[in-house]
Amino acid sequence: MTGSGFLLISVQPNALPTSIPVDTVIYVVDVRDDEQLTLRLTCDPSPCPFALNNDGEVRVTSDFPKAQTDFLWTFTADDSFVSVTSPTVNVAITGINTPPTFVYLNNSAVVAEKSPIGLTDIKLLAIIDSNELNSVTVTFTPALCANMFFLPDSLTSSNVLVLNVLSELDYETDPTYCTLHVTLFDGLFTSDPCVLTVEIIDVDENPVWTDSAYVQTLTEVTSGTTVFTSRYGASDPEGTNVSYSISCGTDSGFLSVEKHAVVVTMATTFDLDAAGVEHYKMVCNLTATDAESNMAAIPFTLRIEDANDNYPVFKKGSYTFEIYQGNKSIGSEVGKVTATDADISSPNNELTFSVSPTTDFYITGDAIIHSKSE
Numbered sequence: 001m002t003g004s005g006f007l008l009i010s011v012q013p014n015a016l017p018t019s020i021p022v023d024t025v026i027y028v029v030d031v032r033d034d035e036q037l038t039l040r041l042t043c044d045p046s047p048c049p050f051a052l053n054n055d056g057e058v059r060v061t062s063d064f065p066k067a068q069t070d071f072l073w074t075f076t077a078d079d080s081f082v083s084v085t086s087p088t089v090n091v092a093i094t095g096i097n098t099p100p101t102f103v104y105l106n107n108s109a110v111v112a113e114k115s116p117i118g119l120t121d122i123k124l125l126a127i128i129d130s131n132e133l134n135s136v137t138v139t140f141t142p143a144l145c146a147n148m149f150f151l152p153d154s155l156t157s158s159n160v161l162v163l164n165v166l167s168e169l170d171y172e173t174d175p176t177y178c179t180l181h182v183t184l185f186d187g188l189f190t191s192d193p194c195v196l197t198v199e200i201i202d203v204d205e206n207p208v209w210t211d212s213a214y215v216q217t218l219t220e221v222t223s224g225t226t227v228f229t230s231r232y233g234a235s236d237p238e239g240t241n242v243s244y245s246i247s248c249g250t251d252s253g254f255l256s257v258e259k260h261a262v263v264v265t266m267a268t269t270f271d272l273d274a275a276g277v278e279h280y281k282m283v284c285n286l287t288a289t290d291a292e293s294n295m296a297a298i299p300f301t302l303r304i305e306d307a308n309d310n311y312p313v314f315k316k317g318s319y320t321f322e323i324y325q326g327n328k329s330i331g332s333e334v335g336k337v338t339a340t341d342a343d344i345s346s347p348n349n350e351l352t353f354s355v356s357p358t359t360d361f362y363i364t365g366d367a368i369i370h371s372k373s374e
């Protein structure tokens with residue numbers, strides 16, 4: 001360097017390297033000499049991911065480091081007579097935005113149907129990235145799985161993605177395998193996709209009744225009479241055969257149900273008249289049992305009312321009254337009959353009387369026979 005022989009270094013404001021396009025000038029070295037100079041930059045360590053031109057400009061190259069690196073720069077200026085070397089420049093590259101990466105904590109999960117809705121304890125992925133993370137994108141296959149599971153679309157401080165159950169899982173109707181393709185976008189880079197599988201496993205469930213309760217009202221019927229039928233009944237989610245039983249507490253034995261159909265029959269006559277009650281309510285449970293002995297029961301209530309199931313009965317098989325000629329005026333009392341009806345309630349036990357032939361006598365409601373002639 002004829003004349004002056006000094007090197008002047010000016011530093012540009014620093015910035016995140018990856019936010020700087022390739023060829024951006026990040027540094028300028030100012031070397032003054034009257035002669036034509038040749039400038040050279042050496043990096044330690046090498047290779048040098050920077051390019052220096054003869055105007056003293058240091059530019060970013062496409063080989064820019066992807067991780068934090070420290071370089072020592074040394075500039076050399078040569079005017080073909082003499083060369084001079086600059087002091088060492090410490091270059092620290094920090095704050096590099098690297099693509100986010102996943103670490104599989106689990107790449108597959110097993111969830112039982114009917115699992116509680118909400119957060120599970122299944123940790124699927126940990127995310128490694130030095131920068132602030134923006135969004136998680138999850139694609140579900142088949143698409144129906146998006147109604148079943150959920151991964152947070154933003155990250156907690158732990159950077160761990162935990163599987164959530166979004167709805168009540170039904171092994172019999174929902175997809176039984178779900179594939180989740182997960183990517184992460186940090187505002188600059190998108191991560192490589194990772195693939196997770198979630199398997200739904202079957203739980204043997206109780207039969208399910210179509211109706212929640214049955215109520216039936218009828219009058220006294222004889223043993224063997226069907227008192228209630230339903231074509232719906234119960235079914236087993238696993239599709240096994242359902243069998244029925246009925247229990248009515250202390251009234252058990254009055255009713256029976258067919259093994260494979262909701263057909264309830266009076267097994268023993270319940271006689272209100274004999275029991276001395278005008279109506280009676282049986283509160284029962286109808287139970288459906290599947291092939292694995294899982295059960296479900298609903299209430300079955302039978303209200304029995306009085307039927308007119310008793311004929312009136314005269315106290316005597318025949319009545320004889322004697323009338324002496326001239327003793328009786330028209331309408332006078334000839335005699336009284338007595339009858340009963342065993343039904344417990346009105347009008348089933350109400351009696352009306354008639355007499356025949358009607359030419360000579362008539363009978364009033366109080367069971368008294370009257371003469372029509374003297």
Ligand SMILES: [Ca+2]
Nearest residue numbers: 171203204205
């Ligand atoms: Ca099931």
Ligand SMILES: [Ca+2]
Nearest residue numbers: 204205238290
């Ligand atoms: Ca079952």
Ligand SMILES: [Ca+2]
Nearest residue numbers: 310341343348
């Ligand atoms: Ca009667």
Ligand SMILES: [Ca+2]
Nearest residue numbers: 273307309343
């Ligand atoms: Ca009766």
